[in-house]
Amino acid sequence: MTKAKKAPDLKKRHSFFEAERKFCCFLIVPFFKWLFGVEKSGEMSLPEGPCVILYNHVTDFDVVWIIDAFHEFMYCVASEHLVRIPLAGAILKTFVAPILKKKGTNGAGVVLEMSRILRAGYKVLLAPEGLRSGNGRTGEIAPVTAAVLQKLKCPVVMIRIHGGFLTTPRWGKGIRKGRIRIEKAAEYSKEEIASMSEEEFYEHIIKDLAVDAYENPSAHKGKRPAENIELQLYLCPSCKEFGTIRSKKKEFFCNCGLRGTIDEYGMLKGEKIPYRTVTEWDFWQRDYIDNTVLPDSVEDKEAKNGVAGNKEVGKADKILLRSPSLAIHRIEKDHKDEVLSSGDLVLTVDEISVGEVSVPIAEISDVSIYSYGILLIATKDGKYYEIKGKQKYPGEAYLIFIKKLNSGKGGK
Numbered sequence: 001m002t003k004a005k006k007a008p009d010l011k012k013r014h015s016f017f018e019a020e021r022k023f024c025c026f027l028i029v030p031f032f033k034w035l036f037g038v039e040k041s042g043e044m045s046l047p048e049g050p051c052v053i054l055y056n057h058v059t060d061f062d063v064v065w066i067i068d069a070f071h072e073f074m075y076c077v078a079s080e081h082l083v084r085i086p087l088a089g090a091i092l093k094t095f096v097a098p099i100l101k102k103k104g105t106n107g108a109g110v111v112l113e114m115s116r117i118l119r120a121g122y123k124v125l126l127a128p129e130g131l132r133s134g135n136g137r138t139g140e141i142a143p144v145t146a147a148v149l150q151k152l153k154c155p156v157v158m159i160r161i162h163g164g165f166l167t168t169p170r171w172g173k174g175i176r177k178g179r180i181r182i183e184k185a186a187e188y189s190k191e192e193i194a195s196m197s198e199e200e201f202y203e204h205i206i207k208d209l210a211v212d213a214y215e216n217p218s219a220h221k222g223k224r225p226a227e228n229i230e231l232q233l234y235l236c237p238s239c240k241e242f243g244t245i246r247s248k249k250k251e252f253f254c255n256c257g258l259r260g261t262i263d264e265y266g267m268l269k270g271e272k273i274p275y276r277t278v279t280e281w282d283f284w285q286r287d288y289i290d291n292t293v294l295p296d297s298v299e300d301k302e303a304k305n306g307v308a309g310n311k312e313v314g315k316a317d318k319i320l321l322r323s324p325s326l327a328i329h330r331i332e333k334d335h336k337d338e339v340l341s342s343g344d345l346v347l348t349v350d351e352i353s354v355g356e357v358s359v360p361i362a363e364i365s366d367v368s369i370y371s372y373g374i375l376l377i378a379t380k381d382g383k384y385y386e387i388k389g390k391q392k393y394p395g396e397a398y399l400i401f402i403k404k405l406n407s408g409k410g411g412k
Contacts, residue, residue, distance in 0.1 A: 057127035058164030136213030158208035178220030234394035323393035
């Protein structure tokens with residue numbers, strides 16, 4: 001019988017990380033704070049003992065800014081994909097000891113690990129959005145977040161990060177030199193949290209973490225502010241075609257003639273550009289998808305046409321999105337990945353496929369993205385896939401369509 005893996009000694013581990021934090025914050029972090037223009041705003045203190053710190057997620061370095069701001073090591077909930085990055089993953093596991101969560105999964109194991117760390121008297125840092133903002137607004141936060149935090153029975157501190165979206169947009173290349181401001185938005189004792197209903201506490205979370213990058217923005221200067229913007233602005237408002245926007249340096253353009261630029265304040269400009277901000281454009285394209293009437297599924301079409309067993313019926317008519325030259329990887333529990341197939345990424349009303357491998361939409365339990373919109377898919381039977389390649393593609397468009405299909409809003 002195999003012995004259960006012994007949990008690490010948290011006290012010894014924490015002493016190591018606290019020493020490492022002091023070293024990094026003295027010698028390394030100041031350079032990155034200067035590079036990104038990071039500053040604190042107002043009073044920055046944490047309650048004694050265990051607590052959970054929530055923050056809005058805007059840059060890959062948010063954890064660094066917050067740990068440095070409070071001068072205390074915290075255990076961070078991080079995406080599992082980070083430990084699969086060569087070298088960076090090894091450093092992360094060795095020196096940060098993250099609480100790993102697979103994007104697109106329910107995270108029950110994460111909650112158990114958070115509880116263990118809190119019981120030991122330490123602090124946990126969590127971005128409840130799960131992924132960085134792509135449009136400048138704080139993203140969707142699941143209502144279950146409030147219920148989980150209430151069950152943990154500890155103080156909760158809310159942190160807002162301003163300016164990060166314009167410094168390093170999730171879709172962008174390089175750093176736009178500007179200003180990132182960290183502020184403590186609120187602090188709730190465990191007694192205050194216990195006195196609220198889940199709905200009331202959830203409303204506080206939404207309000208306290210709400211940030212709009214375009215509300216009083218400061219200048220963020222960069223050489224290529226528009227490059228890769230098509231990964232976020234994937235639907236042209238002029239010709240209504242998906243995936244036709246391209247970009248170079250400060251400009252973006254479409255085959256239909258639409259042409260625009262993005263300035264140092266993140267504002268979109270151009271004669272035919274109907275939206276001033278990435279936020280406005282993104283809300284429009286989300287509404288467009290939400291109101292799109294999707295074609296029939298294979299089963300519906302077969303029933304209408306009296307055809308049985310022919311899965312090629314109307315397949316070409318059911319393609320919603322297509323992106324070339326990608327691969328689908330299966331991610332194992334030990335963080336290793338296996339390439340299953342390569343070819344065109346194709347989304348239909350029935351399935352998402354790459355080359356010879358397909359995943360039925362009905363079998364998808366959750367979906368998420370990271371980095372430049374790389375798609376992560378979790379299935380009901382516990383499989384976990386990642387779709388990526390040398391070619392970048394608008395993973396967020398696939399994510400929104402899959403969520404629409406799984407919500408049952410696609411029919412006529």
